[in-house]
Structures are given as C-alpha cells and as structure tokens.
Amino acid sequence: MSVSVMRFVSSVVSIVLGGLFVYGGVQKHLAPYEFAEAVLAYQLLPVGLVGLVAATLSWIEVVSGVSLILGCLLRSRRFSNPFPVGAVLRSSALLLILGQSLLFVAVLLITLARGLKIDCGCGLFMDRQVGPGAILEDILLLGVAGWLYWREHKAGDRKEALILIQSQ
Amino acid sequence: MGMTRVTWRRELAWAVGLLNLAVILGLMFHWPLVQASLKGNLATLLDQKRQERREVQFQGVKTLDLAQAYQIWQEKRALFVDARKAEEYQELHVQGSVNVPPETWVELPSSELMKMAKTRELVVYCSQESCDDALKLAKKLKAAGFSRVLAFTGGFRAWDEAGYPADTSR
Numbered sequence: 103m104s105v106s107v108m109r110f111v112s113s114v115v116s117i118v119l120g121g122l123f124v125y126g127g128v129q130k131h132l133a134p135y136e137f138a139e140a141v142l143a144y145q146l147l148p149v150g151l152v153g154l155v156a157a158t159l160s161w162i163e164v165v166s167g168v169s170l171i172l173g174c175l176l177r178s179r180r181f182s183n184p185f186p187v188g189a190v191l192r193s194s195a196l197l198l199i200l201g202q203s204l205l206f207v208a209v210l211l212i213t214l215a216r217g218l219k220i221d222c223g224c225g226l227f228m229d230r231q232v233g234p235g236a237i238l239e240d241i242l243l244l245g246v247a248g249w250l251y252w253r254e255h256k257a258g259d260r261k262e263a264l265i266l267i268q269s270q
Numbered sequence: 271m272g273m274t275r276v277t278w279r280r281e282l283a284w285a286v287g288l289l290n291l292a293v294i295l296g297l298m299f300h301w302p303l304v305q306a307s308l309k310g311n312l313a314t315l316l317d318q319k320r321q322e323r324r325e326v327q328f329q330g331v332k333t334l335d336l337a338q339a340y341q342i343w344q345e346k347r348a349l350f351v352d353a354r355k356a357e358e359y360q361e362l363h364v365q366g367s368v369n370v371p372p373e374t375w376v377e378l379p380s381s382e383l384m385k386m387a388k389t390r391e392l393v394v395y396c397s398q399e400s401c402d403d404a405l406k407l408a409k410k411l412k413a414a415g416f417s418r419v420l421a422f423t424g425g426f427r428a429w430d431e432a433g434y435p436a437d438t439s440r
Contacts, residue, residue, distance in 0.1 A: 135323075157300030
C-alpha cells in the first residue's frame with residue numbers, strides 16, 4: 103500500500119479512536135455520580151480518591167480524544183512549519199490513550215480475578231458488567247493505539263520529526 | 271538516535287501538559303464530588319444524587335424497603351421478580367422468585383409473565399441498592415399494564431445479608 107493511502111487509513115483510524123474516547127469521556131462527564139459509584143464498586147482505591155478519579159478520568163478521555171483528532175486535522179504541511187504541532191499532539195494523545203487502555207485492562211483483569219460482579223462503567227456501554235467483552239474491547243483499543251503510535255514513529259513518516267529537530 | 275530522544279521527550283512533556291489540562295477541567299466541573307470524597311462524605315452524596323435522579327427517571331414507580339419486602343414475602347401476597355442476569359439468579363435468589371433477566375426485556379410482551387392477571391402484585395428486585403434494573407423493569411411492567419408493581423431497591427444483597435430465605439437453581 104502506498105504511503106499516502108496508509109497515511110489516510112491511519113488518519114481515519116485516529117479520528118475514530120479519538121471520537122470513541124471523546125464519546126466515552128462525555129458520557130462519564132454527564133453522569134459523574136453514576137461513574138463515581140462504578141469506580142467505588144471496584145474497591146481498588148481509598149474512598150477519598152474515588153471522587154478525584156471519577157472527576158478527572160472523564161476529562162482525560164475527552165482531552166486525549168480531542169487532541170488526537172486535532173492532531174490529525176493539523177497534519178497538513180502548512181501547520182508543520184516551523185513546528186509540527188499536529189505530529190506532537192497526535193503522539194502525546196496516543197501516549198495518554200495507551201496509558202489509559204493499559205490501566206483499564208489491568209483493572210478489569212484484577213476485578214475479574216477477584217470475582218467481583220460489578221458494572222464496568224467503562225467504554226461505550228455503561229450498563230455492562232466486568233467480563234471478557236469489556237477486556238477484549240480495551241485490548242483492541244490498546245492494539246489500535248499501539249499501531250498508530252508505531253506508525254507515527256516509522257522511519258518513512260519522520261519528516262515532521264525532522265522539522266521538530268530543526269526547530270529545537 | 272538523537273532525534274528519537276528529542277521527540278520522545280517532547281511528546282512526554284506534551285502528554286503531561288494535556289494530563290494537567292484534563293485534571294484542571296475535571297476539578298473545575300466536578301469540584302463538589304471531589305470535595306465530598308476528600309471529606310469522607312462520598313456515600314451520603316452518592317445516595318442523595320441517586321435518589322434525586324431516580325425521582326425524575328422513575329417517577330411513579332413505588333418502592334419498598336427490606337422490612338416491607340420481607341413482610342409481603344411472608345404473607346405470600348406478591349410474586350417476586352428477579353431482574354438480575356440468569357447466572358446470578360441461578361446461583362442464589364429470593365425463594366419463590368422468577369427470573370426476568372435484562373437481555374429478555376425486549377421480548378417482555380410475549381413472555382410468560384404477561385399471561386398473568388394484570389392485577390397480580392409484583393415485587394421486582396435486582397442485585398443491590400445502586401443498581402437501577404429493578405426500577406427499570408418495574409417501569410416496563412407498569413407500562414405493560416400491571417397495576418400493582420413495586421420495586422425493592424435494597425436488592426438481593428440486602429435480602430441475603432438479612433439471612434432471609436433464598437434458593438439456588440444449581
């Protein structure tokens with residue numbers, strides 16, 4: 103597949119992934135108390151920190167999703183000179199998404215191993231229990247984010263990074 | 271090699287910046303939740319907010335506490351309806367209850383339950399106080415024509431913790 107086709111595919115995948123994170127985050131932001139109940143049910147955090155996590159996690163999802171979408175929209179050359187803001191936004195948003203997906207998978211695996219039958223309060227479907235479906239969804243997100251991050255750093259796509267070096 | 275190091279450092283710095291922005295926005299929008307949690311009042315706040323939400327979302331659905339539910343069960347006045355998943359019901363449920371799991375609610379109009387007299391008293395429960403499934407099913411049953419539907423909001427956890435009669439289907 104040609105470089106431009108792959109770039110188009112990765113842009114579309116990035117926008118979809120970013121959109122999913124924005125959607126998930128907005129859902130949690132609009133129902134903060136239900137989300138706090140879901141976080142509390144995991145019994146992994148001291149109660150004092152549950153509110154902080156419930157309040158901020160939704161916004162971490164929104165900010166990383168919006169940044170990834172914005173990074174794709176600013177891919178054009180005119181936004182990359184003298185500083186490749188699009189490339190840095192995409193990569194930093196993908197780092198955040200990778201971190202969140204890893205955290206979600208770990209938390210879900212721990213919860214499944216503990217045998218807790220609770221609402222996962224995660225992803226696209228709030229009314230879903232912790233189980234293999236939720237874990238597979240997060241592993242898929244992790245794989246997609248990992249592929250996009252790898253694409254960002256592939257040798258052939260380093261033009262923007264070279265501009266970044268020149269801007270140092 | 272040098273390029274990779276520079277881009278990696280720059281990306282990480284931006285990621286931390288984005289994280290800080292998200293935390294600030296979260297604190298700005300949900301400060302009462304964070305404050306209640308830090309002060310140890312989270313459970314009270316969540317109970318209050320759940321109650322407020324249910325009053326709007328499930329307006330008109332009558333609710334029962336544990337003592338009232340147990341009294342009705344002892345008098346054998348009502349049919350208990352378990353709104354939890356089939357595997358949870360099979361593990362343990364209120365003695366004499368029937369299971370109507372969420373995945374079957376779309377087929378509710380053609381279910382066995384609908385063949386009963388619409389004046390039959392029904393007590394619907396789910397797993398615990400925080401779950402909404404009992405209220406959701408009670409609302410659907412009311413809409414389907416049952417005139418005496420009650421939601422036992424304490425759920426099976428409260429029933430089981432009180433040591434009231436339970437059965438297993440295994």
